[in-house]
């Protein structure tokens with residue numbers, strides 16, 4: 001079974017509280033989502049292997065370490081996943097970015113695909129699927145399935161807030177995918193919104209409604 005990791009660093013938890021607040025407007029919301037994504041990227045990349053190198057400092061030769069040639073791909077689920085891309089690229093600037101466009105049908109809550117553009121070498125990359133919300137899990141499960149159908153083998157999922165239902169759905173469909181979240185909330189309401197959650201992530205990021 002894949003690992004579920006709740007990233008409880010105080011900075012992440014503090015900023016997540018501000019993100020949840022209904023009084024936080026779009027500009028601040030966008031900035032906070034980007035910052036939290038950057039802080040989470042720090043933990044999500046913790047298992048990247050290192051290799052020893054020699055570096056000449058001004059005073060001596062140092063035997064030190066660099067990341068061992070990792071090829072990373074970020075895959076935001078449109079729209080709301082876009083809000084997390086820049087924060088992650090701050091820490092992983094060489095990552096390539098693929099996009100999967102999905103929206104939830106408001107009646108059935110099932111994901112509908114409308115866009116998919118991925119780096120050609122996704123089979124060779126460590127992919128991190130990013131989306132602020134893991135609610136029913138339908139969108140993340142479908143996005144991961146698309147990636148696997150196109151050859152991806154090594155996939156992690158990173159979300160800000162998850163409902164227990166969504167975690168279970170992804171773990172059942174994709175037991176090989178580790179999940180990283182900043183919070184696990186109580187439940188979903190009858191419209192598939194996370195309670196207490198933060199509302200509609202896409203609308204709050206982009207000021208739509």
Ligand code: PRP
Pocket residue numbers: 077078079080081102103104109111131132133134135136137138139140166192200201202203
């Ligand atoms: C939101 C969110 C996830 C999805 C989560 O996107 O960003 O992609 O819902 O719900 P699920 O786990 O039940 O699938 P939405 O469909 O509202 O589209 P948007 O990002 O374009 O607003």
Ligand code: URA
Pocket residue numbers: 080133135192193194195197198199200201202
């Ligand atoms: N999508 C959102 O943006 N928010 C939720 O609470 C659930 C799905």
